[in-house]
Amino acid sequence: MKKKLFAGLLIILIIAIGVGWYVWDKKINSSSARIEKLMIINGPGTLSETQKKSLVEIKEKLLLYSEDNTALLELALIKQSVGDLDGALELYKKLMALRSADLIPLNNSASIYFDRQEYEKAEAMHLKILNEITPKWLNSYNELYSIYQFHLKDKRGSFESVLLNGIEKYEEEKAALTLKTAVYYDELMNNMPKAIEYYEKALKLSPNNQTIIKRLKELKKKA
Numbered sequence: 604m605k606k607k608l609f610a611g612l613l614i615i616l617i618i619a620i621g622v623g624w625y626v627w628d629k630k631i632n633s634s635s636a637r638i639e640k641l642m643i644i645n646g647p648g649t650l651s652e653t654q655k656k657s658l659v660e661i662k663e664k665l666l667l668y669s670e671d672n673t674a675l676l677e678l679a680l681i682k683q684s685v686g687d688l689d690g691a692l693e694l695y696k697k698l699m700a701l702r703s704a705d706l707i708p709l710n711n712s713a714s715i716y717f718d719r720q721e722y723e724k725a726e727a728m729h730l731k732i733l734n735e736i737t738p739k740w741l742n743s744y745n746e747l748y749s750i751y752q753f754h755l756k757d758k759r760g761s762f763e764s765v766l767l768n769g770i771e772k773y774e775e776e777k778a779a780l781t782l783k784t785a786v787y788y789d790e791l792m793n794n795m796p797k798a799i800e801y802y803e804k805a806l807k808l809s810p811n812n813q814t815i816i817k818r819l820k821e822l823k824k825k826a
Contacts, residue, residue: 634666634669635666637669638662638665638666638669641665641678641694642658642661642662642665643690644681644685644687644690645687645690646682646685646686646688646690647685647686648684648685648686649685650681650685654681654685657677657681660674661674661678661681665678672698672701672702675694675697675698675701676694676698676707676708678694679691679695679698679711680711682694683711683715688715688719691711692712692715695708695711695712696708696712699712704736705736706732706736706740709728709729709731709732710729710742710743712724712728713725713728713743713746716728717750722750722754722755723755725746726750726755726758729743729746729747729750730743730747730765733747733765733769734765738768738769738772738773739772739776741773741780744765744766744769744780745783747765748762748783748791751791752790752791759791759792760792762787763784763792766780766783766787767784770784777808778805778808778809781801781804781805781808782801782802782805782808782809782812782815784801784805785798785800785801785804785815786798788801789802789818789822795822795825799822799823799826802815802819802822803819806819
C-alpha cells in the first residue's frame with residue numbers, strides 16, 4: 604500500500620515538474636522572442652561600431668530583465684538616432700509607463716512629433732513635462748514658443764499661464780523666462796502694454812541688455 608502511494612506521489616511530482624518546466628520554458632522563449640522583436644531596427648541611418656557594441660550589451664540586459672529602464676532608454680536613443688522613429692516612440696511610451704517622473708521620454712517623443720509635423724502631440728508632451736513633472740525645463744518653453752509662433756497660432760493665448768508659472772517657479776531661469784514673456788506679448792500677442800511691462804521687468808534682471816533697451820525705446824515711442 605505504501606509503495607503504491609509513494610509511486611503515485613512520485614508520478615504526480617514528475618508531472619508537476621514537467622508541467623512547470625514546460626511553462627517556464629515557454630515563458631522564457633516567449634520573452635526571448637519579444638526581446639528579439641524589440642531589438643529590430645527599421646531606420647535609414649547606419650549604426651556606428653559603438654552603437655553595435657551597445658546593442659549587444661542592451662540585449663543581454665533585457666534578456667535578464669525585460670523592463671531594464673536604462674537599457675530600454677539606450678535602445679530608444681539608438682533607434683531615434685538612425686531614424687527608426689516608430690520604434691523609438693514605442694519604447695518611449697513604455698518608458699513613460701515605467702518612469703512616470705522621467706521627462707526624457709516625453710521630451711524626445713515631442714522632438715519626434717515636431718519633426719513629423721504632429722504639433723499638437725508635441726505640444727501635449729511639453730505641457731505634460733511643465734505641468735506634471737517640473738516647471739524647470741527650459742527646452743520645453745523654447746519648443747512651445749516655436750510651436751505657437753509658427754504652427755498652433757490659435758492656441759497662443761494658452762501659453763501665457765505657462766510662462767507666468769515658469770517665472771514664478773523657475774528662479775534659475777527667471778531672467779530668460781521674463782524676457783521670453785515680454786517677446787511673447789510683443790511678437791505673438793501684439794499686446795504693447797504687457798510687452799512694455801515685461802521688458803521693464805526683464806531689464807531689471809539684465810540691466811545691460813542692449814536689445815531690451817532698444818526695444819523698450821521703440822515701444823514707448825509708439826505707446
